[in-house]
Amino acid sequence: MSIRLGDIAPDFTAESSEGKINFHQFLGNSWGILFSHPADFTPVCTTELGSVAKLKPEFEKRNVKVIALSVDPVQSHIDWIKDINETQKTTVNYPIIADPTFEVSKLYGFVHPNASDKFTVRSVVIIGPDKKVKLLITYPASTGRNFNEILRVIDSLQLTANYSVATPANWKNGEDVIIVPAVKDEDIAVKFPKGHTRIKSYLRYTPQPNLN
Ligand code: BEZ
Numbered sequence: 001m002s003i004r005l006g007d008i009a010p011d012f013t014a015e016s017s018e019g020k021i022n023f024h025q026f027l028g029n030s031w032g033i034l035f036s037h038p039a040d041f042t043p044v045c046t047t048e049l050g051s052v053a054k055l056k057p058e059f060e061k062r063n064v065k066v067i068a069l070s071v072d073p074v075q076s077h078i079d080w081i082k083d084i085n086e087t088q089k090t091t092v093n094y095p096i097i098a099d100p101t102f103e104v105s106k107l108y109g110f111v112h113p114n115a116s117d118k119f120t121v122r123s124v125v126i127i128g129p130d131k132k133v134k135l136l137i138t139y140p141a142s143t144g145r146n147f148n149e150i151l152r153v154i155d156s157l158q159l160t161a162n163y164s165v166a167t168p169a170n171w172k173n174g175e176d177v178i179i180v181p182a183v184k185d186e187d188i189a190v191k192f193p194k195g196h197t198r199i200k201s202y203l204r205y206t207p208q209p210n211l212n
Helices: 023-027 041-060 074-088 103-108 147-162 185-191
Strands: 029-035 064-070 095-097 122-127 135-139 178-179 195-202 205-206
Touching: 023 029, 023 064, 029 041, 041 064, 041 074, 041 122, 041 147, 074 095, 103 135, 122 147, 135 147, 147 178, 185 205
Parallel strands: 029 064, 064 095
Antiparallel strands: 029 122, 122 135, 178 205, 195 205
């Protein structure tokens, strides 16, 4: 089975490097990121897990819980974490799910048999507080993910969740955003008191609403 945007993120209970976890309980009312890895003790994954550990305060600022997954068993994760901490000069401070039976991986479509039937692919799932899937990206095994991009998407998703705006190409936190087409011209002044620029009837920019 695989999942699509808007689906409820499948719930599961699994062992992890921090003990048994029920996924939905772990998420609580927070946003969440679940990211899968091909295997423990692999070089690209080692850098990725270190990078996420260093970014944990940024995820926390945004009320995002982080959890990784690989198909190796718990003891392997625990041994690997020591290597990650040593080589990446950090402390892995979030759980890694052990999925040796591929149960969770299959639930989330992390196994792409034509790429490999032994390893999971390098995927990221962002889940909203409503437990719905907001983003799915899959990378090749040889390309480490850009977790600053994941933070950028979270910033965009959280703006969209709170205001009637979307974010343009290559948008960065602090830059102008787009007023969604559903907002009528006559309602803009009340909804966006910071002002707006009208390029076309369907292309209207406003300063990022959650900044002073
Ligand atoms: C890695 O994480 O380094 C990796 C994993 C599987 C295939 C290639 C690279």
